[in-house]
Amino acid sequence: MIKPKKAIISLKGYEPNLNPYLVKLDANEEKDYLSDKIVKNTVFPMNLYPDNDNTSLSIAIANKWQVSTSEVIVGNGSSEILELLVKTFVDKDEVVISFEPSFSMYKIYATINGATYIPVLPNEDFSLNVSTLLSAINEYNPKLIFLCTPNNPTGYLIPKEAIIEILDQTQAIVVVDEAYMEFSTQDTSVIDLINTFDNLIVTRTFSKAYGLASLRLGYGLANERLISLLKKVKAPYSVNAYSQIIGQNALDLESEMVRYTEASKNRRINLAKSLSDLGIQIYPSEGNFIFFKSKQNLYEDLINKGIMIRSFSGELANYYRVTVGSEEENALFINAMEAIINE
Ligand SMILES: *Cc1c(COP(=O)(O)O)cnc(C)c1O
Secondary structure, X not given: OOOOOHHHHXXXXXXXXXXXXXXXXXXXXXXXXXXXXXXXXXXXXXXXXXXXXXXHHHHHHHHHHOOOHXXXXXXXXXXXXXXXXHHHHOOOOOEEEEEOOOOOHHHHHHHHOOXXXXXXXXXXXXXXXXXXXXXXHHHHOXXXXXXXXXXXXXXXXXXXXXXXXXXXXXXXXXXXXXXXXHHOOOOOOOHXXXXXXXXXXXXXXXXXXXXXXXXXXXXXXXXXXXXXXXXXXXXXXXXXXXXXXXXXXXXXXXXXXXXXXXXXXXXXXXXXXXXXXXXXXXXOOOOOEXXXXXXXXOHHHHHHOOEEEEEOOHHHOOEEEEEOOOHHXXXXXXXXXXXXXXX
């Protein structure tokens, strides 16, 4: 049979968890807390292609952030924007840099699109080593840099000063993925800098804090020129009409989202304490998840008890990421952990 592109032959694609479960704490999904309020009598002409410019939703996003609509691009999940950035700016064999461990899709998008992906090693505690990153930028002259803050899976924030330092030292496109910023106790967003640095783009999503992962809706914010380049490359009509309407309704309920994420932060504190009390080494998280290290392999034992969390392999064997669930889910998870540890 005909072979795929070279980059695809050895590519390990994204693998969603397919095990049966009672409690799903593996994918940082949230509760369906908005849909009964935002799914109204939603009618739209199902025979027509959706608005390619996402006009109403872009206006709502622009209002939320006090930017111009020309500084907004809406995507089929923020994932679409992340890949669009690689497609738009990175030629074959040019370099994409990120630090590790971080979101696995950065490497996958770079690889699929023929780029060379360079991972930067973290500090001992898995936090970003800014000087190592700056040296790598110097050495490899990347075209694009992905920075995830709060970082998935570790939960660390990247200090705003560090992002500014990086922006000051590179002409590369700097993508700051703020998928989890709503869960942070400190607002270190760099959205206010999109007109200070012409190479900065910030991405956000409806998949986490708004509990709307099924809609596949996210967006990017950057200066007008950068956004217009992305729009040239974007697949037409990639965001369906239904998601555009529901997303706009969701933005009308901003205070609900804030109340919800505040409660989630409290549950994160309690979950972190319960894990620590079990003698588990946890990493301080600003996301809706907690990264931790176990002395033993937990994955199969937890699956056998119906509890699904995210496991890692290679260097990160015996490291796990658990989504902050409801109080009930967290209790089921902690009880299962307790039973496994005491077995
Ligand atoms: C979940 C997540 C996203 C969001 O992806 P969508 O395509 O918007 O659902 C983006 N970046 C990171 C790091 C994530 O964990």
